[in-house]
Ligand SMILES: Cc1ncc(C[n+]2csc(CCOP(=O)(O)OP(=O)(O)O)c2C)c(N)n1
């Protein structure tokens with residue numbers, strides 16, 4: 001059995017959000033992943049972020065590819081739209097859905113194999129087109145579902161469970177996302193929910209291509225000594241660049257930090273990102289210096305986590321294409337089929 005529904009009963013005093021929903025209203029089926037898998041912590045962070053933002057579940061569309069990571073949408077947002085696509089093909093399905101109905105909030109969930117190996121081309125084009133989405137890669141450096149082969153994000157020299165070292169250079173998803181023009185780029189760790197939840201909240205409110213590379217240890221195949229995606233390794237090499245608070249437009253910004261250590265970024269939708277810098281003297285809105293910062297730390301063997309880059313004024317795919325603002329399924333026949341005179345006029349304009 002692969003689908004275990006959760007019992008509906010819950011404590012009557014559970015806190016509710018602005019919509020009157022409890023956290024339980026954002027859950028899905030019971031997870032069938034291995035106990036301790038990082039992916040389950042990411043599902044919990046997504047549930048918390050959507051609950052705290054009081055997003056209407058029916059306005060969210062969750063899409064994934066194939067893999068343990070891509071199974072996770074079954075375990076959260078059980079009242080939202082869902083589409084489990086083919087291995088590596090989630091980005092094009094999400095792009096199509098977004099073009100047809102821009103009114104939904106798009107959440108793409110993928111794995112490092114799904115996005116950096118078979119799906120690298122799809123990932124690249126969805127990001128460079130600026131599809132308005134939150135794209136989370138649950139990065140464990142292996143193909144977990146097919147029993148632990150190295151994926152394209154596995155570091156050169158990292159050892160598999162049998163002690164064999166990887167000989168290939170890794171694909172750095174954060175570096176790729178920055179290069180491809182993502183307007184929101186972050187990295188986090190499934191073991192740090194305090195960092196991950198605000199990043200997901202900010203990404204969901206970002207009106208452009210938001211990418212989060214979330215390191216998510218695979219306890220079955222990649223959590224041993226010699227792995228660079230294990231809980232211990234990531235904890236020892238995690239260099240936290242900043243802490244993020246997401247402030248709703250109506251809230252007051254209060255800061256007791258020294259000038260220069262706090263950066264305020266107002267996103268297009270009015271939400272405010274308050275960044276407390278721990279490391280790095282670069283501007284989070286400067287793509288070139290963000291790339292330099294990530295590369296320098298990568299060369300030193302450190303894993304930078306936090307909000308790495310944000311463009312507060314993104315241009316999304318719809319703005320670029322000048323598409324109509326209404327979802328296509330709401331257009332009526334006269335609009336969809338305006339008659340031969342309108343067609344003649346259109347054709348004349350193209351001659
Ligand atoms: C076209 C195709 N090729 C290969 C597979 C076999 N396959 C299933 S999942 C997977 C890798 C999944 O790895 P990842 O995306 O990292 O997810 P994880 O299980 O690690 O979370 C592969 C190769 C497949 N299902 N379809």
Ligand code: SF4
Pocket residue numbers: 032033034036037038039068069140144145217218219220221
């Ligand atoms: S095999 Fe790895 S990735 Fe898959 S559920 Fe188990 S721990 Fe998670």
Ligand SMILES: [Mg+2]
Pocket residue numbers: 067111112113138139140141142143144151
């Ligand atoms: Mg994987």
